[in-house]
Amino acid sequence: MKFLRVVLLTVLLGIAFLPAQAPVLGSGLSFRDLDGSYAKEAIISLTEKNIMKGTSASTFSPAQSITRAEFLVTLNRLLGLESVSSAVASYKxxxxxxxxxxxxxxxxxxxxxxxxGGGRFAPKNALTRQEAAIWLQKITGTSSASSVDIQRLEFRDHAAISSWASGAVYAMAKLQLMQGNEGKFEPQRALSRQETAVILDRLLQNTVWSSKLAAKVPDRVQLGWQYQQSNAEFKQSVLSSNVNVLSPRWFFLDADGGISDSGSSELVSWAHQHGKKVWAMFGNRLNQENTKALLASPAKTSAAITKVVQLAQKYGLDGINLDFENVAPANRKAFTSFVTELAKQLHDKDITLSVDVSPDLGTDWTEAFDYAAIGKQADYVVLMGYDEHWSGGEAGPVASLPWVQSGLDTLLEEVEASKVILGMPLYTRDWTVNPSGAAQSSEDLRLGEQTQRVTTFGLRPSWNSKLGQYVASYVSGGKTHQIWLEDSRSLSSKYSMALERDVAGFAYWHIGGETSDIWPALRNAAKYHTLKQP
Known part of the structure; x- marks a missing residue:
């Protein structure tokens, strides 16, 4: 009996000291503390949907305050966002x-x-009602209340509502998601778990918003370039990714105007069996002289186009991805003519043409790209939104948010969004810099290698909201290093920005460079974007 009493006491203590912030899976019908709660039906409904959980297997603690972490976790379940275990913590x-x-x-x-702000989230703090209003406004995609609505709905404690929350508070009041008590909103009061249940239940009963929640995220092109991976490795990476279009680097322009061929019918068959398309890449290896020679000769140009079409048919390709870089400015017109004829002949065979271009920085590097003309002929124009700072140049980010946004907006002035694909980097660079910050050398890093470096040197990257990415520095071997990180958060920022412009899709240089958290993070960005639409 003494042994049984010890076991029983151990079990009871285990339940008593369950962390209040760690919800426990349980059915609303099994909670013993709901009879006195005005939110009983809402709690039962939400726990059955696995949106809310109890504080133990048998208790829900309806009157207990909900923490900021608990509320956000609950919203994630409501929205269907996937977990993202990224290597760099967003908050201290x-x-x-x-x-x-x-x-x-x-x-x-x-x-x-x-x-x-300041790298803090305060996860264990009780969530105030005005803070909840801000998050609810975000997920419903609701505009802040107008001055007319505020005057019509004004609460007696209006002065107690923080200026940054006022618009959201009255917007939620107008939607009747959050209501006052005896004419007061009580903005600073902690939101209880039962209040949360009532609010979210109301939200689910709103037919307009619940239909958004059930809406399918629109399909977009998700192109992945193959690089430094065998076909077996590429397949494995693709199956773990969001990629629906494979772009193996198979065809390259030779010095004599011929085209080298390293295609694989087996990879194409595999892709089609898995419901994916293949747009094989045809590149010039950045060789300006070979490109000049090709474009200067009508015979060579015609032969090359014929050969590309034949190769596309030979392998049963769905498309060709044209990657001609470092084209001389003088070849602008000839390159446009080349794209025009290649598009015509591919389209005659029902084969897609996408053309890679760099962001227009007003330099010779992009002078050969006539965005408007290429956009009219090709099915898609792929903006290579990376190499803002390149190896051998000045130290800086590979693809800061404002730089990518500027490049994309410039392209969209001349090419319709339904034809634009944004290329994003699955790599970054570790820069060695001198005391003044000038670059001495750089090393390309895949994102997994970046994570290892963060761990090895115990880095504490700080988020730069202006650049839309983390920045970190360290000293090794007496030399100062600086990294502008690319990770799930920075890539999601660029992804969301492009979604706001309704682009046709995304491309990734290169598959195998990512970490596993990237793909669910981008799916979350797409899901959240869909929910915010009017």
Whole structure:
């Protein structure tokens, strides 16, 4: 009996000291503390949908305040956002070992939250009603209330509502998601778990919003370039990714105007069996002289186009991805003519043509690209949104958000969004810099290698909201290093920006360079974008 009493006491203590912030899976019907709650039906409904959970297997604690972490985790479940276990923590006070880490990382990457500033999230703080209004406004995609609505709905404690929350508070009041008590909103009061249940239940009963929640995320091109991977490795990476269009680097322009061929019918068959398309890449290896020779000769140009079409038919390709870089400015007209004729002959065989271009920086590097003309002929124009700072140049990010946005907006002035694909980097660079910050050398890093470097040197990257990425520095061997990181958060920022412009899709240089958290983070960005649409 003494042994049984010890066991029983151990079990009871285990239940008593379950962390309040760690919800426990349980059925609303099994909670013993709901009889006195005005939210009983809402709680039962939400727990059955696995949107809310109890504080133990048998208790829900309806009157208990909900923490910022608990509320955000609940919103993630409501929205269907996937967990994102990214290597770099978004906040100083949210550790990878915390039960809510992957949920907060996911919501941050999707753009639902930016924390409280200064790298803090305060996950264990009770959520105030006005803070809840801000998050609810974001997920419903609702505009802030107008001055007319505020005057009509004004609460008696209006002065207590923070200026940054006023528009959201009245917008939620107008939607009747959040209501006051005896004419007061009580903005600073902690939101209880039962209030949360009532609010979210109301949201689910809103037919307009619930239909958005059930809406399918639109399909977009998700192109992945093959590089430094065998076909077996490429397949494995593709199956773990969002890629629906494979672009193996198979065809290259030779010095004599011929085209080398390293295609694989087996890879094409595999892709088609898995419901994916193949747009094989045809490149010039950045060789300006070979490209000049090709474009200067009508005979060579005609032969090359004929050969590309034959290769596309030989392998049963769905498309060709034309990657001619470092084309001389003087060849602008000839290159456009080449694209025009290649597109015509491929289209005659029902084969897609996509053309890679660099962001227009007003330099000779992009002078050969007539965006408007190429956009009229090709099915897609792929903007290579990376190499803002390249190996051997000045130290800096590979693809900062404002730089990519500027390049994309410039392209969209001349090519319709339905034809534009944004290329994003699955790599970054570790720069060795001198005391003044000038680059001495750089090393390309895949994102997994970047993560290893962060761990090895114990880096604490800081988020630069202007650049839309983390920045870190360290000293090794007496030399100063600087990294502008690319990770799930920085890539999601660029992804969301492009989604706002309704581009046709995305491309990734290169597959195999990513970490596993990238793909769910980008799916979350797409899901959240869909929910915010009018």
């Amino acid at each position: 006070d949210v550790k990878p070992s915390d039960w809510y880490y992957s949920a907060i990382q996911a919501a941050t990457g999707a753009g639902l939250t930016e924390g409280l």
